[in-house]
Amino acid sequence: MSVTAVAPPCESLKAAFKLAKTGLLERFQTASNVDALMHALARVTDDALKGAWDACEMPSWAALVAVGGYGRGELAPYSDVDILVLLPDHKPADSGDAELTVRIERFIGMAWDLGLDIGSSVRSVAQCIDEATNDVTVLTSLLEARRVYGDTPLFLLFRERYQQTLDPRAFFQAKVLEMRQRHAKFQDTPYSLEPNIKESPGGLRDLQLILWISRAAGFGSSWRELDLRGLITEREARELRRNEGFLKMLRARLHVIAKRRQDILVFDLQTALAESFGFQATATKRASEQLMRRYYWAAKAVTQLATILIQNVEAQLFPTTSGITRVISGRFVEKQGMLEIARDDVFEREPHAILEAFLLYEQTRGIKGLSARTLRAIYNARDLMDRDWRRDPENRRLFVEILKQPEGITHALRLMNQTSVLGRYLLNFRRIVGQMQHDLYHVYTVDQHILMVLRNLRRFAIAEHAHEYPFCSQLMGNFERPWVLYVAALFHDIAKGRGGDHSTLGMADARRFCREHDIGAEDSALVVWMVEQHLTMSQVAQKQDTSDPEVIKQFAALVKTERRLSALYLLTVADIRGTSPKVWNAWKGKLLEDLYRATRAVLGGAEPDAHSELKSRQEEALALLRLETVPEHAERRLWDQLDVGYFLRHDAADIAWQTRVLYKHVESAKPIVRARPSPIGAGLQVLVYVPDRPDLFAAMCGYFDKNGLSVLDARVTTTRHGFALDNFLVAHPEHDGHYRDIANLVEEQLSTLLTAERMLPEPSKGRLSRLVRTFPITPRVDLRPDERGQYYILSVSANDRQGLLYSIARVLAQHRIGVQAARINTLGERVEDVFLLDGKGLSSNRTQIQVETELLRAIAA
Incomplete structure (x- = not known):
């Protein structure tokens, strides 16, 4: 006699639920009705939970209630499932009934075992009302409560008590305030490059919020009902349904592709998601860009229509x-x-x-x-x-x-x-609405970046914000017709995404706009020139040696007038600040301001003269040393060992500080390391004075890298008697300005490292960010002599990662190449570093090719 094995109830339910859900998701691959999928997923979940309820022999006087999105009878493929085990007031969860507690725990455990991502609560009717009264989140989740199984009279009693508790006006005010706080977390824009489909402005949560407040007020719980009540028009209802359907479909497919709950449109999944919608890459547009543009337009429409609807609901709730x-x-x-x-x-x-x-x-x-x-x-x-x-x-x-x-x-x-x-x-502006930028630099779409730049310019003109950037506010206050700058801001990136040089294409747009709007010849010329040159000042400040008088003269020849210089400076600061919160720092601000002041002096008639500049800085530094009670002429032993380049690369305050630290230790065989919070307000300034050796720069970069300190700037000097006098500006992402706490530690550790003779360790390749993995850039290395043939300029462009600078420095050290100066320019997830090098071997073409090849290998992601 054969015996058929019977699967335990949980295994049987789990298999049935998995089979049903898998079938629904397979059919969804070829179907386009997302509402049918979400309702069907809710139904099969109902069936699984009913089976678990029966298997656990839950009492007949309790009820299983679906809340939240599950309460609406909708589930995305991997959404959490929010349930309430509703109990009568005479049998609350804390009643001490051990048997009831065991059954509830067994039921919730079985629900998890079925593969459901359960969010559960166990409350009596009175406890539900108390919680809802004190917490608007609970109040909201119970608004759409739906009985799944169990005692119907108990559920109806709960609904009656809930309705008696619900105050539509208070609920409206709480939800609108909650929406504003949620939007603020996303910078009040749907145009993030990795938006949250559910929570971002213009996302599904905004649509749900409207239906919640409408339902609470008794105005209806669907777009059709709101149309019939006159809160929206038939056309608006149709637009809302269409965009809601798109957002739901986007979220459902995102879940299916990720195989988990995933509401953020991360770069890693955007291409696969776009292809699931049928988008295909073209010569000028990625498939993901086409999808994201469709998303941004939907989110924009939702934001616009939601504003109308919320005002109309408010007018009904608060008639005046x-x-x-x-x-x-x-x-x-x-x-x-x-x-x-x-x-x-x-x-x-x-x-x-x-x-x-x-x-x-x-x-x-x-x-x-x-x-x-x-x-x-x-x-x-x-x-x-x-x-x-x-x-x-x-x-x-x-x-x-x-x-x-x-x-x-x-x-x-x-x-x-x-x-x-x-x-x-502006039709060309319409073309860049929702236009993504995959340069690892900008974190906003092109239209939002442009408006952010314009907003930054406006803040320079507002007295209440003068403390943020006083110098910019001063220049803006003296700038005649500042609205001309706003025109330039509108057009500086308007030609992005068209192919070709966006600065050149934007010039034509700006010129046409000025002509059509009767803007005077002088102001038109300024606008067009600013659009053409809007990247120039940052490139000169961050990539060229601005201590070289020839660099300043060439830049002044390009700018020609002080009005142009001020305009370009203001636009440049506003532009960099409008790209990403991670890109701007006080060091970049100082580079730009120094370039501005030096150029203005040349435009004012001053002839850039290295010797007069040297004398001026030395006199200013001496005045500061006297205030520090440094003995007269004490600086001579150090200064006699320094060349003109040192004094041109450092300002008077830095020269005075370094002199005060070193004048007693000019011949010291032991490393002298001093650190202080940077006077410009960005990072830690580290001074190193030690007998020079080929691997010194690499050793220091290795220390900074190991301790999570990013090098923002390095100024390297070799004295006449063979000492290295190096000045670093470093920053740590977690210290947020509290660098005084780590200054002593850096001094002690770096001194110990430089005292010991050690082999340079192999560089460790740090992990690349998701953004870099999704949009890698081709690493580039360019090594060429400077115009005077005295030094070599090394330019490196690569994806940013931990250990990158050390990898570069180690290659140079192995070839006994000295680093005279370094400009470390981090642009979001990309670096563009420039090094001033010297070394006898660089005069050989063979050595140059070998160095470039090894550097490319070292920086490759």
């Missing part, structure tokens, strides 16, 4: 009797702090009123935004913004007036971009 606050013009009124059109057909009757709305938004004190009625009218007036509208002289005048206003320019242009007005007025 005051009506119009004031009449602004025949076309516009103020209503509760918002700019509102006086009649619905204003834009159809007078299309130039579209731009007038944004001008009034800037000019009218007390206006904090555009009303839902105005936003809706702009949304519906898109077809009016055509070629004739763009060519209308009145519109051209209004647009320039928007840029000339003393206040509100940043907010107005951001709002114009959000409502698509900016892109419809």
Whole structure:
């Protein structure tokens, strides 16, 4: 007699659930109905949990309740499953009933064993209400509660008590505040290069929030119901459904590709995700770029429509009797702090009123935004913004007036971009909305970067922000017609993504704009020149030896006038600050400011003279030494050993500090190491004085690398009597300015290292970031003599990683090549370093090729 083995209940349920889910996901690969998938996943999850409920013999007087997204009857492929085990008030979870506790624990454990990512709570009805009263997150999760199994009367009692507790007005205010805080975490923009589909502005959470507050207020829980109630139009409901469907599909496919819960559109998965939608790479666009642009446009539409809907819900929940606050013009009124059109057909009757709305938004004190009625009218007036509208002289005048206003320019242009007005007025701007930048440098899309640069320029002009960049604020305060700078900011990157040099292509756009908007010849020339040269100043400051008078003379010859110099300096600072929070630092600020001041002196008639500059710095340094009570003439023993280059590469304050430290130790056989927080406010300044040897620079770089200190700048001097006097600026990502705490440790450890004679260890290749792995750049090495043939200039471009600088320094040390100076330029995830080298072997072509080959091998990711 044969006996058939019976699988334990959990194994049987698990197999059935896995089979059902696998079948749904396989069918989803070829189907396009994401709602059907999400509802079906919720149903098979219901079935699995019902089976577990029965298997654990849960009491008949309890209820299994789905909450959160699962409560809506929707589940993405790998979403968590939020459940509530609902108990009657006479049997709370802490009642001491041991048997009940065991059964609940067994049920939740079985749910996990089924392969569900469970988020569980066990509460009585009264406990649910108490928690909901004190926590809006709990209140929200219970809003869409759905009975899955168990006692129906108990669930109905819970729903009744919940509705009695729910205050729609308080709920609305709490959720809107929560939304604002969530948006702030994402810099109030959907245009991150790796957005969160669910949480970012314009994501699924914004759509859910609208339906939550509408449902709580009794206005409806679907777009159709909101349409029928008059909160949105039929066209808006259709747009919301379409974009919601796209975002849901995006999230579901992202889960399937990642094989786990994944809501962030990381670079690693963007290409596979794009290909699942049918996007294919072209000669100019990656498949991922095409998908992301589609996402950004969807998020932008959601943001725009959500703003309208939230205002309409608020108007229904908080009706006011005051009506119009004031009449602004025949076309516009103020209503509760918002700019509102006086009649619905204003834009159809007078299309130039579209731009007038944004001008009034800037000019009218007390206006904090555009009303839902105005936003809706702009949304519906898109077809009016055509070629004739763009060519209308009145519109051209209004647009320039928007840029000339003393206040509100940043907010107005951001709002114009959000409502698509900016892109419809400037068609080339429309082309870069949602345009990604894969240069490991920018963290925003092109349009958002441009608006960020313009915002930075505006902050230079606002007194409340003068403490941030005082020198920039001073220059901006003295700059005649600063609105010209805003025009240049709008066009400096507008030609990105077209192929070719975006600076050259942008010049043509800027020139056409100035001509069409009757901007004067002088200002037009400045705008076009700034667009052409907007990268030049940073390249000179960060890659060339600005202590060389010839470099300053050449840059001054390019700039020609002080007005151009100030304009380019302000745009450069704003541009670098608008790329990524990781790119700007005080050291780069100092390089740019030093270049500005030296160039302005030449433009003012001063002839750059190395000897006069040397004498000036020495006299200033001596004055500082006297304040430090250093004996008179004590500096001579050290200074007699230093060449002109040392004094030109260091400012007077650094010369004084180094002299005060070293004047008693000029012949010291022991290493002298001193460290202090950098006076410019960025990192730790480290001074090393030691008898020179070929591997010295590499040894120091190896120490900094091992201790997580990034070298921002290195200035290397070899004295006449064979000592190395090296000055480093280093930074640590975790110290955040508290460098005084580690200064003594660096002095002690580096002194010990330099005292011992050690072989240089093999460099360790640090891990590459996800961004670098996804968008690697081709490493480049360029080694050539300088114009005078005195030194060699080594330029290195590579993906950034830990150990990179040491790898370079070690190769140079092995060939006995000395480093006279180093400019370490980190641009997000990319480095562009420049070294000034000397070494007899470099005069040989064979040696040069060998060094370049070994360097390429060393920096290869």
